[in-house]
Amino acid sequence: MTNIMNTTFTVLGGLGLFLYGMNLMGMGLQKVAGDKLKKLIEILTNNKFMGVLVGALVTMLIQSSSATTVMVVGFVNAGLMSLSQAIGIIMGANIGTTVTAQLIAFKLTDIAPLVIAIGVGIWLLSSKKKNKEIAEVLIGFGVLFLGMSLMSGALKPLADSPVFENLIKSLNNPFLGILVGFGITVIVQSSSASMGLLLAVAYASELVTLDIAFPILFGQNIGTCVTALLSSFGANKTAKRAAVMHLLFNILGTTIFMIAIYIFPIKSFIESMNPTNIKRQIANAHTIFNIANTIILFPFAELIVKAATRLIPGTDDEDEVQGLKYLDSRIMETPSIAVGMASKEVLRMGKLVKKTLALSKEAFLKADEKLAHKVFEDEKKINWMEKAITNYLVELLNAPLTDNQHLVVTALLNTINDLERIGDHADNLAEFAQYRIDNNLKMSDYALKELDIMFGKVQESFEQSLKAYKNPSEEYVSAVFVLEEDIDKMEKQLRANHIDRLNKQLCSGSSGIVFLDVISNLERIADHASNIALAIRDAIK
Numbered sequence: 001m002t003n004i005m006n007t008t009f010t011v012l013g014g015l016g017l018f019l020y021g022m023n024l025m026g027m028g029l030q031k032v033a034g035d036k037l038k039k040l041i042e043i044l045t046n047n048k049f050m051g052v053l054v055g056a057l058v059t060m061l062i063q064s065s066s067a068t069t070v071m072v073v074g075f076v077n078a079g080l081m082s083l084s085q086a087i088g089i090i091m092g093a094n095i096g097t098t099v100t101a102q103l104i105a106f107k108l109t110d111i112a113p114l115v116i117a118i119g120v121g122i123w124l125l126s127s128k129k130k131n132k133e134i135a136e137v138l139i140g141f142g143v144l145f146l147g148m149s150l151m152s153g154a155l156k157p158l159a160d161s162p163v164f165e166n167l168i169k170s171l172n173n174p175f176l177g178i179l180v181g182f183g184i185t186v187i188v189q190s191s192s193a194s195m196g197l198l199l200a201v202a203y204a205s206e207l208v209t210l211d212i213a214f215p216i217l218f219g220q221n222i223g224t225c226v227t228a229l230l231s232s233f234g235a236n237k238t239a240k241r242a243a244v245m246h247l248l249f250n251i252l253g254t255t256i257f258m259i260a261i262y263i264f265p266i267k268s269f270i271e272s273m274n275p276t277n278i279k280r281q282i283a284n285a286h287t288i289f290n291i292a293n294t295i296i297l298f299p300f301a302e303l304i305v306k307a308a309t310r311l312i313p314g315t316d317d318e319d320e321v322q323g324l325k326y327l328d329s330r331i332m333e334t335p336s337i338a339v340g341m342a343s344k345e346v347l348r349m350g351k352l353v354k355k356t357l358a359l360s361k362e363a364f365l366k367a368d369e370k371l372a373h374k375v376f377e378d379e380k381k382i383n384w385m386e387k388a389i390t391n392y393l394v395e396l397l398n399a400p401l402t403d404n405q406h407l408v409v410t411a412l413l414n415t416i417n418d419l420e421r422i423g424d425h426a427d428n429l430a431e432f433a434q435y436r437i438d439n440n441l442k443m444s445d446y447a448l449k450e451l452d453i454m455f456g457k458v459q460e461s462f463e464q465s466l467k468a469y470k471n472p473s474e475e476y477v478s479a480v481f482v483l484e485e486d487i488d489k490m491e492k493q494l495r496a497n498h499i500d501r502l503n504k505q506l507c508s509g510s511s512g513i514v515f516l517d518v519i520s521n522l523e524r525i526a527d528h529a530s531n532i533a534l535a536i537r538d539a540i541k
Contacts (some may be wrong), residue, residue, distance in 0.1 A: 072086050104196055105279045461487060
């Protein structure tokens with residue numbers, strides 16, 4: 001009994017080290033890749049073949065097909081990717097995940113301690129961020145194989161056990177093998193980890209054959225879909241279809257291969273590649289299955305998309321698509337991409353603020369109560385966006401970011417604060433419009449013309465800051481600063497003109513107070529536009 005417990009604990013500990021090492025190596029690779037990972041996604045077009053390549057490369061970097069598929073669900077949910085684009089990425093992810101199995105099958109466990117030692121040495125001796133990121137990759141790589149060594153070492157003594165032998169033989173049932181592969185993958189939430197466990201058993205016992213391994217591999221491929229399916233809960237219908245496409249793709253592939261291995265000499269071909277090494281046979285079977293599955297089903301990609309649409313019918317309700325457009329916790333799996341998406345969401349918030357500012361101008365100058373209430377509604381949306389984006393960015397700061405990405409996130413936090421304050425000032429302007437309407441305040445044509453000009457200058461300043469944000473350049477930034485100086489001078493001049501009108505009794509006291517409050521708020525809006533431009537200038541430098 002004690003021996004069984006020790007073996008169980010050692011296997012679980014080894015599995016834990018394997019998962020930790022894989023996660024650490026994946027995070028390190030993401031940091032080393034930096035913005036290159038973001039660019040990989042950006043080159044994605046409607047070309048599904050390109051999608052397959054991108055899916056494979058991204059999965060190699062983040063070391064998890066489940067994470068890639070979850071990220072795809074997030075992209076689809078954000079409206080950044082169509083289902084036709086998503087299917088290519090999903091197919092590629094299945095190919096990318098086979099790299100981990102290939103590495104494990106080379107049995108590099110003997111050099112694992114040395115790799116860890118080199119990684120820790122680099123980490124301790126180097127102060128450069130890039131070197132520390134490379135050290136993380138090496139340490140993760142070594143810990144992964146250390147976990148494999150623990151698992152296979154713990155299982156080795158069981159090789160002569162009749163109970164263990166009978167357990168292995170019972171897996172010769174294809175349906176039971178699929179069920180076991182599916183169950184383990186669902187539990188550990190990683191097909192790579194369940195593959196590592198299968199290879200550890202193969203290291204320990206010579207009873208494991210391709211006949212036993214194939215069904216388990218099929219079950220693992222189906223089990224890895226569960227993560228994406230669970231992540232699609234709460235997403236829109238299109239995102240749910242992306243998760244279903246992953247499931248359909250793997251089930252179809254499993255069905256085809258379950259039949260094909262009994263018709264074609266697939267098993268003999270794989271065995272001939274490494275006749276005496278079952279570990280390499282299993283790794284090769286995993287790779288060949290996923291590559292062949294993609295080749296066979298690639299021409300039918302659109303049919304899979306249509307099937308998923310049939311299984312998840314209907315269109316997204318308006319309530320489902322409200323809120324944040326580009327931010328999705330699923331995209332957090334790849335922080336470099338999440339930073340880019342956060343930047344797009346902040347720009348979207350800026351466009352809403354721009355629209356609200358324009359409405360506040362019309363509401364005040366035309367004394368339009370309906371437009372004033374529209375500003376009040378939009379300002380609530382701006383406040384909600386500011387809180388939601390802030391929470392996302394704070395969570396993102398805890399993700400593995402490069403120094404540059406960390407600076408970008410900090411700048412985004414400052415920018416959304418300025419945008420929210422501009423929204424507050426627009427709300428103030430709408431309140432002044434409401435006050436003007438409620439108290440039937442009259443303003444001279446000259447005063448309204450002055451305000452119209454200042455409103456226009458402020459709007460131009462804010463628009464230039466948004467242009468600088470979207471396409472960072474010194475030209476746009478400088479334009480904001482020039483306008484800000486003009487607005488400061490204009491505010492002083494308008495204040496002096498207004499006092500002169502008061503002295504000449506051309507304007508009432510109540511109207512005068514509102515006039516001064518309006519130009520004060522406009523000047524503050526220009527200050528916040530200048531803050532945004534200043535943050536962009538710092539980023540450019």
